[in-house]
Amino acid sequence: MAVPFLDLKAPHEELRAELDAAYRRVVDSGWFLLGPELAAFEAEFAAYCEAEHCVAVGSGCDALELILRALDIGPGDEVIVPSATFIASWLAVSAAGATPVPVEPDEDTLLIDPKQVEAAITPRTKAIMPVHLYGQPADLDALEAIAAEHGLHVVEDAAQAHGARYKGRRVGAGSIAAAFSFYPGKNLGALGDGGAVVTSSAELADKLRLLRNYGSRVKYQHEIQATNSRLDELQAAMLRVKLPALDRWNDRRKEVADRYLRELADIEDLVLPVVPVWAEPVWHLFVVRCAERDAVQERLAGLGIGTLIHYPVAVHRSPAYADGSWGELPVADQVAERVLSLPIGPHMSEDEVTAVISGVREAFGR
Numbered sequence: 001m002a003v004p005f006l007d008l009k010a011p012h013e014e015l016r017a018e019l020d021a022a023y024r025r026v027v028d029s030g031w032f033l034l035g036p037e038l039a040a041f042e043a044e045f046a047a048y049c050e051a052e053h054c055v056a057v058g059s060g061c062d063a064l065e066l067i068l069r070a071l072d073i074g075p076g077d078e079v080i081v082p083s084a085t086f087i088a089s090w091l092a093v094s095a096a097g098a099t100p101v102p103v104e105p106d107e108d109t110l111l112i113d114p115k116q117v118e119a120a121i122t123p124r125t126k127a128i129m130p131v132h133l134y135g136q137p138a139d140l141d142a143l144e145a146i147a148a149e150h151g152l153h154v155v156e157d158a159a160q161a162h163g164a165r166y167k168g169r170r171v172g173a174g175s176i177a178a179a180f181s182f183y184p185g186k187n188l189g190a191l192g193d194g195g196a197v198v199t200s201s202a203e204l205a206d207k208l209r210l211l212r213n214y215g216s217r218v219k220y221q222h223e224i225q226a227t228n229s230r231l232d233e234l235q236a237a238m239l240r241v242k243l244p245a246l247d248r249w250n251d252r253r254k255e256v257a258d259r260y261l262r263e264l265a266d267i268e269d270l271v272l273p274v275v276p277v278w279a280e281p282v283w284h285l286f287v288v289r290c291a292e293r294d295a296v297q298e299r300l301a302g303l304g305i306g307t308l309i310h311y312p313v314a315v316h317r318s319p320a321y322a323d324g325s326w327g328e329l330p331v332a333d334q335v336a337e338r339v340l341s342l343p344i345g346p347h348m349s350e351d352e353v354t355a356v357i358s359g360v361r362e363a364f365g366r
């Protein structure tokens, strides 16, 4: 049985009637930007995240960049980022004009290591940007304690973690601000690009609303220099249909992950994801690690099992950051060499999960 890495049609087939109705509602309204769908989605997503405010923007990358700009972080400032992450975390810092300062992850959880964060702080450091990588929340309390001691902000990159909980509370609910992405492959995906900031600060939310809309509250009155990055009415309407399904979809991801964790546990050469004690992850990705990763991926492909690598090139090895003086980042290097993402998603059948498990067992000669 062939198992694709990801099925992006199934969620929309499940909700087709409601999506069609939402599309018609927006088209019939003739209102395509900064309208009632956006306002409603922002209220609904803030409530979902147990946060006060949501400001939806054009992408997750924009959400991160605009948070930094709203916090007046820019040229001459440093932001601590994980060495092992999707490049967007670093690019957002660079786009704001600040300098990313990479810190290596804990080798078990692959999440930014608070002990190493402390050592990377300089007089220029303005913020720490943990990434809830693969849907696993980073150790927010430990990071908030360090941030409080040094007068820094914690800005969460929650692009892979919609709905994840840290010690019982949603990610994004406790820090100054968190960024989410609605890229189609994320746990909550739009039918195109989209992103959002959630924050408990009314002042920050107000600044973000200016930053995303030409610095303007009232048409043709421009208070600050800003950009154009808005979630449009159609995407907001689509996301309003999908949001009520998110917890159910995340629960199904967890069932799939639990089976992988149980039924692959005896393979010695395979490192399974480690769930930290504080975490209720949402399993955006199920990432295993092994030596000979490329050979394993090839064997799985031969069995019809789709896999991907998140991410094959460590950010500091990418040409975009080749001129940086990053020093040695051996954990990030090793992660890039060894990680392999197995299929996981809310619409996988038990038979598909079984096929992945037997495929992986076979690939390891079990």
Ligand SMILES: *Cc1c(COP(=O)(O)O)cnc(C)c1O
Binding pocket: 059, 060, 061, 062, 085, 086, 088, 089, 131, 157, 159, 160, 180, 181, 182, 183, 193, 194, 195
């Ligand atoms: C997807 C992602 C982003 C960027 O989101 P876009 O909507 O694609 O701009 C940022 N950080 C991480 C960790 C991501 O996975």
